[in-house]
Amino acid sequence: MRARLLLAFLLAATPAFAVLPSEQLADPKLEARARAISQELRCVVCQNQTIDDSDAELAHDLRVLLRQRLKAGDTDQQAIAFLANRYGDYVLLKPPFEAETLLLWLGPLLVLVAGGIGVALYLGRRRAAAAPAFTADEQARLDRLLKEDAA
Amino acid sequence: MKRLLFILPVALFAAVIGAFMLGLRHDPSHITSVLIDKPLPAFALPAVRNNQGLASADFKGEPMLLNVFASWCVACREEHQMLLQLKQQGVVIQGLDWKDDAADGARYLVENGDPYIKAGNDVSGRTGIDLGVAGVPETFVVDGRGRVRYKFIGPIDADDWENTLKPLLQRLRSET
Numbered sequence: 001m002r003a004r005l006l007l008a009f010l011l012a013a014t015p016a017f018a019v020l021p022s023e024q025l026a027d028p029k030l031e032a033r034a035r036a037i038s039q040e041l042r043c044v045v046c047q048n049q050t051i052d053d054s055d056a057e058l059a060h061d062l063r064v065l066l067r068q069r070l071k072a073g074d075t076d077q078q079a080i081a082f083l084a085n086r087y088g089d090y091v092l093l094k095p096p097f098e099a100e101t102l103l104l105w106l107g108p109l110l111v112l113v114a115g116g117i118g119v120a121l122y123l124g125r126r127r128a129a130a131a132p133a134f135t136a137d138e139q140a141r142l143d144r145l146l147k148e149d150a151a
Numbered sequence: 152m153k154r155l156l157f158i159l160p161v162a163l164f165a166a167v168i169g170a171f172m173l174g175l176r177h178d179p180s181h182i183t184s185v186l187i188d189k190p191l192p193a194f195a196l197p198a199v200r201n202n203q204g205l206a207s208a209d210f211k212g213e214p215m216l217l218n219v220f221a222s223w224c225v226a227c228r229e230e231h232q233m234l235l236q237l238k239q240q241g242v243v244i245q246g247l248d249w250k251d252d253a254a255d256g257a258r259y260l261v262e263n264g265d266p267y268i269k270a271g272n273d274v275s276g277r278t279g280i281d282l283g284v285a286g287v288p289e290t291f292v293v294d295g296r297g298r299v300r301y302k303f304i305g306p307i308d309a310d311d312w313e314n315t316l317k318p319l320l321q322r323l324r325s326e327t
Contacts, residue, residue, distance in 0.1 A: 044182060044285035044286075045285060045286060047179055047180075057250070058276070058280075058285065058286075061275075061276050061280065062280070065277075065280065085185065086185065086280060086281060086282075086283045087182065087185070087283050087285070088182060088183060088184070088185040088283070090182050090183070
């Protein structure tokens with residue numbers, strides 16, 4: 001009974017949407033672009049949310065402003081630049097690739113390379129340890145056999 | 152060699168923890184302003200009170216503070232006494248009443264005292280957005296040529312004034 005009640009509640013629950021119907025543009029294509037862009041922009045009030053997610057009043061203002069820009073004919077890049085020029089690259093959830101963000105972008109690669117070198121060194125050493133050197137007798141015999149083979 | 156292999160992960164772990172601890176001291180709400188060393192974006196706002204409004208052209212001649220406030224902002228009340236004291240010391244402070252009804256802003260200034268030379272009302276918040284305002288209070292330090300030189304986030308207390316804003320204003324005054 002309790003499980004069924006819980007299920008009923010779960011089914012009745014709908015996800016909360018920050019984007020209000022009154023904000024949305026009539027043109028579905030434009031609205032889709034606005035949604036896509038606002039999912040790439042950080043809300044400066046609730047910083048781990050996008051302006052698409054955030055219920056902050058400033059996020060609402062920025063969503064409306066973004067839609068105004070798109071309606072006025074801005075490209076996606078221009079609309080994003082409009083906000084980045086005011087709040088900085090910090091609002092871009094996909095930061096640009098430049099000198100300041102070099103470590104951010106290349107850091108994982110650096111760790112991978114360092115780890116790879118470590119693993120290679122370890123495996124190399126283990127192989128060297130697993131195969132002990134030939135004794136002088138064995139080496140002489142091996143040389144003889146190889147020579148016979150070559151002949 | 153064996154010892155090095157043991158020490159290396161420990162050292163790496165300590166470095167990561169160190170970086171995290173530094174991160175704890177960093178306040179993420181302090182976003183660097185993109186306006187630093189750039190002129191104020193152009194704006195002309197209606198008055199909060201019965202006298203004149205505030206325009207970007209008002210920032211010239213001497214260094215000034217541009218204080219962003221609102222009647223609904225609790226931290227602004229905390230800061231207000233400090234601003235009134237600064238006004239008495241002769242610091243030029245201009246006010247930007249952000250996302251607020253002019254009537255509410257005016258009442259706030261009547262009830263708490265008015266530290267501003269001029270105060271402009273930005274009811275839509277658009278001018279604030281042009282300035283990159285994320286919340287209130289924020290205070291911009293603008294030099295005698297109308298360029299933003301510093302942005303202070305949060306309420307100014309006596310320490311902030313003595314250690315940060317006062318020396319900066321003195322330096323800017325000697326520039327002009």
